[in-house]
Amino acid sequence: xxxxxxxxxxxxxxGTREPDIYGTDTYADLTARCAAVAExxxxxxxxxxxxxxxxxxxxLHEAADTGAAVVVNPAGWTHTSVALRDACALVxxxxxxxxxxxxxxxxxxxxxxxxxxVATAVxxxxxxxxxxxxxxxxxxxx
Ligand code: DQA
Numbered sequence: 001x002x003x004x005x006x007x008x009x010x011x012x013x014x015g016t017r018e019p020d021i022y023g024t025d026t027y028a029d030l031t032a033r034c035a036a037v038a039e040x041x042x043x044x045x046x047x048x049x050x051x052x053x054x055x056x057x058x059x060l061h062e063a064a065d066t067g068a069a070v071v072v073n074p075a076g077w078t079h080t081s082v083a084l085r086d087a088c089a090l091v092x093x094x095x096x097x098x099x100x101x102x103x104x105x106x107x108x109x110x111x112x113x114x115x116x117x118v119a120t121a122v123x124x125x126x127x128x129x130x131x132x133x134x135x136x137x138x139x140x141x142x
Contacts, residue, residue, distance in 0.1 A: 001043045001139065001142050002044045002045075002069070003044065003045045003046070003070070003138055003139075004063050004068050005034050005045055005048070005070075005071045005131065005135075006059050006071070006072045007048065008050065008051075008056055008072075008073060008078075009050070009051045009075050009077065010051070010075055010076065011027060011030075011075055012027045012049050012051070014026050014029075014100075021106075022101065023127055025127065027049065029128060030047070031047045033129075033132060034135065037132045041135060041136065041139040043135065045135065053083070056077070056084065057083060057084065060072075060087035060088060060091060061087065061090065063095075064090040067093055068093055069094045069138045069141070070088075070091050070094070071095075071096045071134040071135060072088070072096070072115070073097075073098045073100070073131075074097070078113045078114065079110060079113065080114070081114055084114060084115060085115055085117070088115050088118045088119065089118040094137070095118070096119065096120060096123060096134040096138060097113065097115045097123070098123045098124070098130045098131055098134050099122075099130070100125075100126075100127050100128070100130065101125060102124050102125030103124050103125075121134070
């Protein structure tokens with residue numbers, strides 16, 4: 001089973017980005033945790049990050065074409081992008097929306113997600129462990 005773990009804008013800055021909100025785990029820690037969990041589960045993961053929305057849309061098209069499962073943290077685009085929502089809707093495998101923080105406990109504008117209505121599941125507030133939980137869920141769908 002192949003899972004695309006897709007990360008949106010500014011997530012490469014984890015560790016130094018607003019550590020009081022996002023903690024001190026780095027993006028390298030996030031990718032290493034995903035790789036370790038995937039190995040334990042016997043699944044293949046491909047962890048990617050982009051600050052270019054068209055690149056994320058292309059990766060979602062790739063998942064739609066290959067039937068790959070998706071774990072996606074769309075970051076700021078969660079709250080702004082109809083195009084992202086439409087690309088997520090193309091994915092036929094499970095798609096889990098993940099947020100490091102509990103977006104419902106933050107600013108009002110973070111409470112709305114364009115992605116959640118087309119996601120299989122949503123995980124928010126578990127930090128990097130949210131990715132591990134998403135991978136365990138996706139692996140159980142095999
Ligand atoms: C985030 C929450 C978003 O509101 C924010 O724009 C991010 C990160 C999270 O993982 O908690 O960039 O998706």
